[in-house]
Amino acid sequence: MSNEFKSGLSRRSFMRTLGAASVAATSFPMLAAAQGTSAATQLGGRGANDTGARRGMGMGMMAMPADVTVISGNENPLGPAPSALTAIYDTAKLGGRYHGEISYQTITTFNNIFGLKPATATTAGYVGLFPGSGGPLDLALMSNIGPDKPLVYADPSYEQGPRAAEVMKAPKFPVKLTPTYAHDVKAMLAAHPAPGAYYIVNPNNPTGTMTPKADIVWLLKNKPKGSVVIVDEAYHHFSNDDSCIDLVAADQDIIVTRTFSKIYGMAGLRAGVAVARPDLLARFATAVPVARSLASISITSAAAAKASLEDKDLISLRRKINADNRTETLEFLTKHGFTIIPGSQANFFMVDVKRPGRDFASLMMDEKVAIGRTWPAMPTYVRVTVGTRDEMAKFQSAFVKCMDKPSTTVNGAASLHMPQFHIPSELYRGEVNA
Ligand code: PLP
Numbered sequence: 001m002s003n004e005f006k007s008g009l010s011r012r013s014f015m016r017t018l019g020a021a022s023v024a025a026t027s028f029p030m031l032a033a034a035q036g037t038s039a040a041t042q043l044g045g046r047g048a049n050d051t052g053a054r055r056g057m058g059m060g061m062m063a064m065p066a067d068v069t070v071i072s073g074n075e076n077p078l079g080p081a082p083s084a085l086t087a088i089y090d091t092a093k094l095g096g097r098y099h100g101e102i103s104y105q106t107i108t109t110f111n112n113i114f115g116l117k118p119a120t121a122t123t124a125g126y127v128g129l130f131p132g133s134g135g136p137l138d139l140a141l142m143s144n145i146g147p148d149k150p151l152v153y154a155d156p157s158y159e160q161g162p163r164a165a166e167v168m169k170a171p172k173f174p175v176k177l178t179p180t181y182a183h184d185v186k187a188m189l190a191a192h193p194a195p196g197a198y199y200i201v202n203p204n205n206p207t208g209t210m211t212p213k214a215d216i217v218w219l220l221k222n223k224p225k226g227s228v229v230i231v232d233e234a235y236h237h238f239s240n241d242d243s244c245i246d247l248v249a250a251d252q253d254i255i256v257t258r259t260f261s262k263i264y265g266m267a268g269l270r271a272g273v274a275v276a277r278p279d280l281l282a283r284f285a286t287a288v289p290v291a292r293s294l295a296s297i298s299i300t301s302a303a304a305a306k307a308s309l310e311d312k313d314l315i316s317l318r319r320k321i322n323a324d325n326r327t328e329t330l331e332f333l334t335k336h337g338f339t340i341i342p343g344s345q346a347n348f349f350m351v352d353v354k355r356p357g358r359d360f361a362s363l364m365m366d367e368k369v370a371i372g373r374t375w376p377a378m379p380t381y382v383r384v385t386v387g388t389r390d391e392m393a394k395f396q397s398a399f400v401k402c403m404d405k406p407s408t409t410v411n412g413a414a415s416l417h418m419p420q421f422h423i424p425s426e427l428y429r430g431e432v433n434a
Pocket of ligand 1: 073074131132133134135137158201205232234258259260261267271272
């Protein structure tokens with residue numbers, strides 16, 4: 001049995017199992033009081049997810065022919081782990097009730113893994129469970145920035161930071177990445193004397209590159225009092241570096257967000273966490289007064305998240321599959337003389353297509369391969385998600401073929417797969433992307 005099969009399910013059996021389980025998927029308000037936790041630890045953000053909204057628009061991915069290889073949205077082709085699917089199936093039948101205790105158990109599991117103090121009858125905890133990490137990321141950003149509290153962030157990086165700044169009318173201070181594509185923490189510190197927040201994506205999206213933890217520790221030590229460091233660890237499980245969650249446990253001015261959408265393959269199921277000191281989590285409610293009612297995570301997703309956390313070998317197995325497929329593809333591209341951004345420790349990478357990225361994506365769509373988008377700071381680079389070995393073989397042959405073709409103007413179909421704006425939260429309406 002291949003590793004890819006062991007750590008996931010075949011597409012057909014996955015669909016069959018999930019079809020049965022998702023019928024009963026339901027959302028519920030979190031029972032903060034009953035769990036002895038504060039409302040802050042139970043806040044939530046996001047109901048309509050990015051890919052869901054994207055798929056609902058025009059010729060979304062749902063309408064995409066089944067023979068198209070989709071390596072555009074940094075999703076995990078393996079889907080949820082078998083242990084997560086079993087948990088969904090077992091939990092779905094309880095779906096007639098709210099069952100807040102299932103989320104509580106998921107949070108407890110997370111606390112135990114990371115050595116975080118649990119909530120008690122009188123004190124709030126350090127973990128908020130949400131439908132995905134995009135919602136709590138917005139809350140983390142929005143509760144710390146505003147007209148007199150700027151946002152400092154990297155460029156290119158994940159657009160959710162600057163978009164939240166626009167919503168909050170917070171001045172934006174983009175800072176170039178270093179020559180090794182890390183966040184330039186010294187330049188970030190120098191960017192403004194008193195920002196509301198520094199946003200660090202680690203590994204960075206779209207480059208996949210790491211910012212050394214020592215740099216984040218340095219920023220925390222040297223930043224002005226009153227500002228927070230937000231570390232987005234959506235892709236961190238794919239890397240070999242240490243997480244920043246221990247800095248939360250040490251009561252630093254830091255908020256870490258994590259998702260079950262990526263290594264755990266649960267993008268459509270929606271689960272994510274914000275990890276921070278209770279007072280920082282409590283602030284989320286002031287940013288978005290309706291935050292709590294948006295918190296609803298279904299019991300099936302909470303149970304799947306818990307099962308994934310408890311699945312001992314899952315991360316190492318999937319990290320290796322991803323690293324092997326990424327390395328093989330990057331070696332192939334380099335051997336053929338193409339220019340890549342080196343150092344990705346994520347499930348995606350960037351490659352220079354020597355023409356506007358959208359035009360190249362259009363050519364790739366003609367070859368039935370949907371790749372990711374470009375960033376204004378690197379307009380000739382496209383981001384490509386690491387898929388299965390078969391998917392990467394299809395990518396490689398289509399890539400070589402398309403690089404031999406002359407540039408053509410982007411067509412409508414490709415632009416539908418490469419939306420340029422990122423609007424990740426249900427707090428907004430519009431086209432979105434991962
Ligand atoms: N952070 C980063 C860097 C992302 O790329 C994404 C989605 O692709 C998210 C956060 C939000 O993902 P989700 O809401 O599915 O957890």
